[in-house]
Amino acid sequence: MEIKSTLDCKGLSCPMPMMKLAKAFKELNAGDVLEMIGTDPGTKSDLPKWCEKTGNELLEEGEVESGVFRFLIKKK
Amino acid sequence: MADQKKEPGVLRELFNTFFAKHWPVWVGGVTLGLLNILLFAVKSPWGASGGINNWGENVFKLIGIETFQNASPTGTNLYAMLCLILVAGAFVGALLSKEFALRIPPKGELVKGFIGGALMAIGATLGLGCTIGSFFSGVPALSGGAIIFTIGLFIGTIVALKYLIWEMEKFPKISSGKSFTFLAVSENNGKWQVWLGWIVAIAVLILAYKVAGTNGVLAWFIISGLLMGLICQRSRFCIVKAFRDPFMTGESDGSVGVMAGLVITLIGFTAIKFFGIGAGETLRAREMTWVFDQFWLRGLIGGFIFGLGMTVAGGCAVGTLWRVGEGQVKLWMAALGFLIVSPLSKLYIVPAIVDIMPHTMKFKNYLPDYIGYAGAFLLVLAIILIWYVFVKWNEKTGRFSAF
Numbered sequence: 001m002e003i004k005s006t007l008d009c010k011g012l013s014c015p016m017p018m019m020k021l022a023k024a025f026k027e028l029n030a031g032d033v034l035e036m037i038g039t040d041p042g043t044k045s046d047l048p049k050w051c052e053k054t055g056n057e058l059l060e061e062g063e064v065e066s067g068v069f070r071f072l073i074k075k076k
Numbered sequence: 077m078a079d080q081k082k083e084p085g086v087l088r089e090l091f092n093t094f095f096a097k098h099w100p101v102w103v104g105g106v107t108l109g110l111l112n113i114l115l116f117a118v119k120s121p122w123g124a125s126g127g128i129n130n131w132g133e134n135v136f137k138l139i140g141i142e143t144f145q146n147a148s149p150t151g152t153n154l155y156a157m158l159c160l161i162l163v164a165g166a167f168v169g170a171l172l173s174k175e176f177a178l179r180i181p182p183k184g185e186l187v188k189g190f191i192g193g194a195l196m197a198i199g200a201t202l203g204l205g206c207t208i209g210s211f212f213s214g215v216p217a218l219s220g221g222a223i224i225f226t227i228g229l230f231i232g233t234i235v236a237l238k239y240l241i242w243e244m245e246k247f248p249k250i251s252s253g254k255s256f257t258f259l260a261v262s263e264n265n266g267k268w269q270v271w272l273g274w275i276v277a278i279a280v281l282i283l284a285y286k287v288a289g290t291n292g293v294l295a296w297f298i299i300s301g302l303l304m305g306l307i308c309q310r311s312r313f314c315i316v317k318a319f320r321d322p323f324m325t326g327e328s329d330g331s332v333g334v335m336a337g338l339v340i341t342l343i344g345f346t347a348i349k350f351f352g353i354g355a356g357e358t359l360r361a362r363e364m365t366w367v368f369d370q371f372w373l374r375g376l377i378g379g380f381i382f383g384l385g386m387t388v389a390g391g392c393a394v395g396t397l398w399r400v401g402e403g404q405v406k407l408w409m410a411a412l413g414f415l416i417v418s419p420l421s422k423l424y425i426v427p428a429i430v431d432i433m434p435h436t437m438k439f440k441n442y443l444p445d446y447i448g449y450a451g452a453f454l455l456v457l458a459i460i461l462i463w464y465v466f467v468k469w470n471e472k473t474g475r476f477s478a479f
Contacts, residue, residue, distance in 0.1 A: 011181040011255025013390050013404045014317065015324060019244060020251070022325055022479035039257050041175045041402070042312055045098045050325055053471070067177045067260020 001033060001059075003072070009038035010068065017043050018050065021073075025056065028075045033059065036071045047071055094310065095173040101333025104311025109337040111300050111307075112213060113344030117354050119154065119293050121217060121345070121366050122304070123209035124393035125200035125414075127159030129422065132197075132415035144419065154294060158301045159397055164280055165305020166401025171273030173310070177260035180405045184250030189406040192389025193396065193413025196382050200393070200414075201421040202429060203228065203378010204368040207315040207392035210375065212334070213366050215459075216341035218349065218452045220441030221370035223459070225379035232383020233319040240387065241478055259403070277302065308398040313337075315392040319383070326477035328467040335460050342460075346453050349444075364442060371441035373433060389413075 007024050009017040017038050024034060036047070044061075051058040051073060060072040084092065112122045133147035134156075150156040170176035180186075200206045203225050205214055211229065214222025243250055261269050280302045288295035307313065317330035352359035370378065386392040389410040391399050396414065399407035430438060443452035470476050 008252070010257065011179050012185065012251060013179065013181065013399065013406050014314070015240070015320060015390060016185070016244075016251050018325060019240065019479075023244060026479065039177065039179050039255075039260070040404075041098075041170075045312065046327075049327060049329065053325070053327060063262050065260075066262040066265065067257050 001072075003035045004028060004032040006035040006037065009036060009040070009043070011039060013040050014042045014046070018046050021047070021050070025054075025073075025075060030075055032075045034073050034075070036073065037064065038069055038071075039067055043071075044069060047073075091172075095169075099307075099311040101311050101313060101330050102336040103333075104307050104313035105333040105335070105337030106340050107307050108212075108304060108313060109340030109344070111304055112337075112341050113348070115297070115300055116213075116345060116348050116365070118296050119355060121209075121213035122158070123155055123205070123213060123366075124159055124162075124397065125196075125206035125209060125418070127153070127155035127157070128393065128397075128411065128414050129197075129201070129418040130156035131159070132417075132419040135415060136419055143423065152291070152294065154297050157294060158297045158304075161280060161298050161301030162305040162308070162394070162397050163401040164276060165302040165307075166309040166398035167305070168273050168277045168280075168302070168401075169306040169309030169398075170402040171269045171276065174261050174263070174266055174269050175309075176269055176403050178256075178258040178403045178405060180256040180258075182251060182253035182255055184253070185406050186409045188250070188388050189390075189409030190413040192385045192387070192391075193410035193415075194417040195385025196389065196393065196396075196410070197385075197414045197416075197418035198421045198425060199232075199378045199380070199382025199385055201378075201418055201426050203375050203382060204370040205375075205378070206382060207386065208394050209366065210368065210370070210379070211315065212337065212394075213341070213345075214368075215456060216338060216345040217366035218346065218443045218449075218456065219367040219371075220443050220446075221368055221372065221375040222366075223456075224372045225370060225375035225382075228376040228379020228381075229383040229386075230319055232380040232385075233316065233387045234323055234383075235380075236384045236387035237320055237323055237478070304394075305398055305401055308394060309402055313398075314395040316386045316390065316395055320387060322467045322470050323476055324478055326471050326474050326479075328471045331467045332464065335464055338460055339457070342453065342456055346449065350449055363444070364440065367440045367442045369438050369440050371437075371439055373437035374430060377429075 055076040057074040064070045130153045133144045134150050136144040137147045210222045210225040284295045284298040318334040321327045349363050352362045391407050396407045396410045
C-alpha cells in the first residue's frame with residue numbers, strides 16, 4: 001500500500017486536526033491513502049465518525065509511541 | 077490460572093465502562109443537565125465565566141493592585157471553586173483513562189489561545205454570561221436575554237470559523253511547526269496516571285468533607301465540580317463543537333448531546349422556578365435566578381464577541397476548563413487570557429459601552445412574564461427542536477458545511 005501524503009497534527013487541539021484533515025482530503029484522488037499523526041484524544045472519536053459519515057475508509061488506527069496516534073485513511 | 081488472568085474482573089469491567097472509551101456526548105449532556113438541576117435546587121445554576129473572573133481578580137489582588145483588594149477569596153467563592161475543581165475533575169478523568177499529557181502546540185496556536193480567551197472575557201463581561209451561564213443554564217432558565225445571547229454566539233462562531241478556514245488556506249504556518257508532548261503514556265505502560273487519578277479524586281473528596289461542616293453548599297459545589305469535570309472530559313462535552321461542527325464537517329453528534337442536556341435542564345429549571353423550590357428566597361427571586369440585564373443588544377454583542385473568542389480558542393468556557401485539566405497547553409493560554417482580561421474588561425470596557433446603552437437594550441427579560449410558563453417552556457422546546465431538525469438535515473445534505 002502506498003501512502004500518498006502524511007498530515008502531522010501533533011500538538012494541535014480541536015478543531016484544527018479535523019479541519020486540516022478535511023482540507024487535505026479535498027486535494028486527494030479517489031483511492032489515495034493518507035497518513036495522519038496526532039496527539040489530541042478527541043481525534044480518536046471524531047475521526048472514525050467523520051469516516052463513517054463521508055464514506056472514506058479507515059484502514060488502520062494505532063499508537064506509534066505513547067500518546068501519539070496514527071491513522072491511515074483511504075479516500076472514497 | 078493464566079486463563080483467569082485474561083478475563084477482566086467485575087470491578088475492572090466497571091472501570092473500563094467509564095474509562096476505556098469516550099462516552100457518547102448525549103450521556104454527558106444528560107448527566108450534566110441533572111447535576112445542573114441539583115445545583116439550582118441547592119443554590120443556583122451552573123456558571124463558568126464568573127468563577128474565572130474571580131481567579132483573575134485574585135491574581136491582581138496578589139500582585140498588590142489596589143482596586144482588587146476587596147475580591148472575595150477563591151477558596152470560599154462558590155463559582156471560583158466550582159471552576160477550579162472542574163479542572164481537577166477533568167484531570168482525574170484524563171488520568172484514569174490514561175489520556176493526560178502536556179501537549180504544547182506550535183507558537184501560533186498558543187497566541188490564538190490567548191487571543192481567544194481574551195475575546196471570551198470581553199464577551200462574557202459585556203454580555204453577562206458565557207456558554208454555560210447564558211446558554212446551557214440561561215436558556216433553560218427561561219431568560220429572553222439568554223436566547224439573544226445564544227443568537228450572538230451562533231453568529232460569532234460562524235464568522236470565526238470562516239476566519240479559521242481562511243487562515244488555514246492563506247497562513248498554514250500559524251498552525252504548523254514545532255510541537256511537544258510530555259508525560260504521555262500508552263495502554264501498556266504508565267500505570268502512574270491511574271494511581272495519580274485516584275489520589276487527586278480522593279483529595280478532592282476529603283476537601284469536600286472538611287468543608288461540609290461549615291459550608292455545606294460549598295461542599296456540594298466541590299463534589300459537583302469534580303463530577304462535571306470528569307463527565308466533560310469523558311464525553312468531550314463542548315459547546316463550541318455543538319455550534320461549529322454543523323458548519324464545518326456537518327457532524328451533529330456534539331450538537332445533539334448539548335440539546336439532550338438542554339431539554340433535561342429545561343424540565344428541571346421550569347419546575348424549580350414554577351414551584352419556587354429551594355433556598356429560602358421569595359418566589360420572585362427564584363424565578364429571576366439566572367435572568368440577567370442583557371435583553372437584547374447587550375446580550376447580542378456580548379454573545380457575538382464570546383462566539384468569536386471560543387471558536388478561535390477551540391474551547392468555550394467549560395471546554396477550556398476541562399481541556400486545561402487534560403493538559404492542552406493552547407487552552408492554558410486561553411484560560412490565562414480569560415482571567416487576565418476579564419476583571420480589566422469589567423472595570424474599563426464594559427462601563428464605557430453599557431452606560432451609553434438605553435435601558436430598553438439591557439433589561440431582564442423573563443419569558444413567563446410575557447407568555448406564561450407553558451408558552452415559555454414550549455418556545456424554548458420549539459427552538460431546540462428547530463435546531464435539531466436543522467443539524468440533522470444539514471448532516472444529510474451538507475448544505476451549510478464547509479467541507
